[in-house]
Amino acid sequence: MNRFGIRSLVLWSWLSGLILVAGVGWVIGFVVLHGFPAIDLRLLFGSAPPWRALLGKVPVFNGLYPAVLGTVVLVVVAVGLAAPIGMAAGIYLAEFSRGRTKQALSLFFDVLAGIPSIVIGLFGFSLSIFLHRNVSPRLGPCLLISALALAILVLPYLIRATQTALEALPAEMRLAAVSLGADRIQNLWWVLLPNSLNGIVSGVILAIGRCAEDTAVILLTGVVATAGIPRSLFDSYEALPFYIYYVSTQYADAAELERGFGAALILLGVCLVLFAGALLIRHLVGDRALIHG
Amino acid sequence: MAETTMAAVIKIRVEHLSFHYGAHRILDEVSALFPEGLLSAITGPSGQGKSTFLTCLNRLWEEFPDARAQGDIWVRLDGRDRLVSAPDFAVTELRRRVAMVFQTPNPLPMSILKNLAFPLRLVGINKREMVRETAQRALIDAFLWDEVKDRLHHDARTLSGGQQQRLCIARALTLRPDVLLLDEPTSSLDQAARRVIEALLMRLKDRCTIVVVSHYLDQIQRLADTVYELSSGKLLRR
Secondary structure, three states: OOHHHHHHHHHHHHHHHHHHHHHHHHHHHHHHHHHHHHOOHHHHHOOOOHHHHHOOOOOOOOOOHHHHHHHHHHHHHHHHHHHHHHHHHHHHHHHHOOHHHHHHHHHHHHHHHHOOHHHHHHHHHHHHHHHHHHOOOOOOOOHHHHHHHHHHHHHHHHHHHHHHHHHOOOHHHHHHHHHOOOOHHHHHHHHHOHHHHHHHHHHHHHHHHHHHHOOHHHHHHOEOOOOOOOOOOOOOEOOHHHHHHHHHHHOOOHHHHHHHHHHHHHHHHHHHHHHHHHHHHHHHHHHHHHOOO | OHHHHHHOOEEEEEEEEEEEEOOEEEEEEEEEEEEOOOEEEEEOOOOOOHHHHHHHHOOHHHHOOOEEEEEEEEEEEOOEEEEOOOOOOOHHHHHHHEEEEOOOOOOOOOEHHHHHHHHHHHOOOOOHHHHHHHHHHHHHHOOOHHHHOOOOOOEHHHOOHHHHHHHHHHHHHOOOOOEEEEEOOOOOOOHHHHHHHHHHHHHHOOOOEEEEEOOOHHHHHHHOOEEEEEEOOEEEEO
């Protein structure tokens, strides 16, 4: 390539990066600008006294606190269900499967990654109906079904993240432990996995974001406009993305729309806190495995 | 070869070893004897399979795809000759007793102490004092203790190349192996670091049988008790 070509390529890459950052900055700035004025204790707790509401002593009827809790519980349960399974599948793909099995499974997980979330929502919905009819009439669309459906939705991210992180490790690192007399499990557990944590946690963060924002799945599997603080995994619940969706389609006045932006800003905040939690776990596990402990 | 047999106990006996990568033959019916408590060197042009030969001794070759080995290798452990490929001889045990140091230092991406604790952990030794004591002894043996005693919790990869290689030797020594295999252990190091490692190897001879691959003839002259040359798939005693 001549000099002009290389310069154009560099310029193009710069521009693309700039546009991307500007786009993200714009969206976040927009949400902050519109949402920040709406955020106050009333938005979260409505007319209930905040401390008593936080302790669950009084119900919150016209605030977002139940939706915040619903989203947090939903994300934690969904990622908690998906992470061990996804990591195990990723480990299997990277370390144990070979040849045709590996090809077939890779294709299957790619297909799974490509399934629209509304279809997975339908699956969750059908599952809840099945359970309602065949297991117990008390079962129906609920927090657990939503979490289960979301777990299926984010499984491919976790599988791929784990697999690629493991496969990217240098061959010398693999041989180092093996030459000292480690068996495959010891090598995996004490060397390969701790050194893949960054990649795995990237997958977990992606999964958290996906679970926190998804509306299609929860719409069909148990989210409702008013449910109060989630009492158990078998009840319907409130969630922030659903509130945002609901408000943006049916707002009556400007103030209500502003509350929607407030909810969006809170959702971003919830995601940040969950990301920080994932990074903290990575740090603690990594430190224990590789430095101290 | 006969005089060696007479003079010393044979630690490793290689008989008719052939090795292939796919269709490509690396070793052709190779035989060799490595006497106990001596330092044997394997030399020869590069790309002839010296490293491959070394990986046959601890069965590390089994980790490489498309690799195939035939022939017998016996290692004398606890007073009896054991066939390394015997089904009842766990490869993990073999590798703990026939330790290996690579051409490029390969500290695990962990702290210095964790690197030394690693082999102990593999055999279930976790007690803090015991691990520290063993680590200290191995570091002293590898001439590294004074340089790292104040930073045992630092990432091992922050050490210099020569220090990393001595750390790898120390790590290989923690389980008191019978045999130490070294694959060009000084080729990635500068002159000073090379001298330190050579002095270290001379000291270690009392403790274990050493097989070192090297293409430095002066180094072999200084260190080796017996020398083999590998060329065109054949291993010849020099």
